[in-house]
Amino acid sequence: MRPLVLAALVTAALASPALSSPAWAQSAPAEPPALQHRQGLSMEMPRLEEDAALQAAIASTARPEADRARDGQRHPFETLTFWGLQPGLTVVEIEPGRAGWWRNILEPYAAATGGRYVPVSKPTDGMGVVDGTADMVVVARAFHNWSRDGRTDPHLAAFFKALKPGGVLAVEQHRSVDGLNVADVASTGYVPESYVIHAARRAGFELEARSELNANAKDDRDHPFGVWTLPPTRTSERAGRTLTAEERAAFDAIGESDRMTLRFRKPEAAN
Numbered sequence: 001m002r003p004l005v006l007a008a009l010v011t012a013a014l015a016s017p018a019l020s021s022p023a024w025a026q027s028a029p030a031e032p033p034a035l036q037h038r039q040g041l042s043m044e045m046p047r048l049e050e051d052a053a054l055q056a057a058i059a060s061t062a063r064p065e066a067d068r069a070r071d072g073q074r075h076p077f078e079t080l081t082f083w084g085l086q087p088g089l090t091v092v093e094i095e096p097g098r099a100g101w102w103r104n105i106l107e108p109y110a111a112a113t114g115g116r117y118v119p120v121s122k123p124t125d126g127m128g129v130v131d132g133t134a135d136m137v138v139v140a141r142a143f144h145n146w147s148r149d150g151r152t153d154p155h156l157a158a159f160f161k162a163l164k165p166g167g168v169l170a171v172e173q174h175r176s177v178d179g180l181n182v183a184d185v186a187s188t189g190y191v192p193e194s195y196v197i198h199a200a201r202r203a204g205f206e207l208e209a210r211s212e213l214n215a216n217a218k219d220d221r222d223h224p225f226g227v228w229t230l231p232p233t234r235t236s237e238r239a240g241r242t243l244t245a246e247e248r249a250a251f252d253a254i255g256e257s258d259r260m261t262l263r264f265r266k267p268e269a270a271n
Contacts, residue, residue, distance in 0.1 A: 053087060054080060057109040067101055070232060073256040075213055076105055082211050083170035083263055087113030089135035092127060092162060094120055094155070095142050102140055123155045127162035134162045140172040141259075143196055144186045156203035160266060169205055169264040171196060172214060174227045174257045189227030193260045205264035214259035227257050 058068075058076050085091070091110060096103040096119045103119060110117040118128040127134070137159045146152040159169055176190035185191060197207055223229035225238050229251050236243045243251070 051077075051081070051085075051087070053112045054085065054105075054109055057105050057112065060108065062108065063104045066232070067099075067104055070101070070256070073216075073231075074101070076102075078213055079172065079211075079261060080105070082209070082213060082261065083136065083138070084168050085109075085136065088115045090116040090118065090129060090133060091136045091138060092118045092120055092129060092134045092159075093138045093140075094123055094159070095139075096121075102138060106138070123158040124151075127158055129162055131161050132164050134164065134167055136168045136170055137163060138170045141174060141189075143171075143173050143191050143199075144189050147182045147186045147191055147195065152199050153202065156199055156205070160203050160205065160270070163266045165266055165268045165270050167266045168208075169200060169266070171200075171260065171262040171264070173260050173262075175215075175260040176221060185221075187226065188221065188223070190221055190257070193262075196260065196262065200262075200264050204266065204270060206267055207262065208265045209263045211261040211263075214261045216255060216258040218254045219258035221258070223251060230254055231256055 054077060058071065085106075089110070091106055093102055093106060100119075103117070107117040107119075109115070118134070120126070120128050139159075143152060146155055156169075163169065173193075173196060174190045176185040176188075176192050178192045178194050180192055182191050182195045193210075201207065219230070221227075224241055224243070225235040227233075228235040229243075231252060234248075234252070236248055
């Protein structure tokens with residue numbers, strides 16, 4: 001059994017010092033209130049209720065061995081608990097990809113608990129559920145792609161429409177230093193946390209909690225091939241640049257990226 005309180009989970013109390021909006025946010029119309037500075041957050045330790053079905057889905061040998069080897073860096077039980085996953089929910093995962101790291105947990109969990117798992121690759125073409133019926137929308141490592149071609153706002157609008165009032169938007173994303181222009185860093189796979197939060201707020205979501213569960217202080221984000229230099233992709237050669245054995249070992253020692261872990265909620269009063 002896992003301990004009921006894990007020190008790695010740090011959520012945000014939304015009364016901490018403000019962070020001035022970056023340049024991209026200042027130019028946006030009807031910008032919501034400024035964000036709290038991530039490092040100024042107060043500590044609140046959430047209680048983790050045991051979920052035997054979730055533990056079984058994570059521990060299952062039906063999951064690829066390579067997936068299970070990453071659990072120590074991706075914290076699936078703690079992350080899904082932080083997001084509020086429960087038995088019987090309708091969970092939509094956006095762009096699960098061919099590897100399906102989250103899908104390999106969420107789909108069998110839904111089947112075992114009477115829930116529903118819905119994978120969606122093109123949200124603006126349809127969310128796979130009747131409007132206002134999804135309990136949770138999961139987005140992992142996708143905002144850097146959407147920010148480069150204008151998909152962020154239409155995608156978030158689709159998520160908002162699909163979720164029932166009180167439904168959760170769950171986000172895991174490679175995190176750049178805050179205050180940077182998203183256009184300058186998205187090609188590296190990282191985006192500012194404030195970019196994601198402002199975009200979600202524009203779509204109507206409320207930021208409910210932030211966690212440092214998937215933070216990695218070793219990740220300075222200064223990598224020759226962007227986030228893909230790090231595990232698990234481990235790109236080591238591109239455009240005539242090849243990492244030395246020493247460089248490869250140093251990047252491997254960093255581990256997976258520094259990541260934001262966010263929980264947004266569609267207001268109960270929303271249609």
